[in-house]
Amino acid sequence: MELPSPRVNSARLPAFMGRTVRLPCKVLKSQGTSAIVEACDGGQVEVRLNPNSELSATFVEIIGQVVGESAIKFLFGISLDSDKELDMKLVNDVVELTFDPRFKKMFPE
Structure with missing residues (x-):
């Protein structure tokens, strides 16, 4: 059975070192094997991309492994783009x- 992947913001990343998480964010810069994103709480996070991965959407949810206090190793990305801008404060x-x-019973860590 797979462990749950909690949804986090940049401030909560350090508590999940080595774990798989979901990071809703806005892509600020994506180049080569690295991207800089703005998490829903406004903090910047480095995303270490795979050689064949690409972040082409503006808003994405990154599923990845936390490898540093503000860094994630990319596993998968889900586009959150729509015809309206995502309200990041609401997401946070x-x-x-x-x-x-x-709500601990509803959202296991």
């Missing part, structure tokens, strides 16, 4: 609610 509020003790 949802991320933070998943860590609220009142």
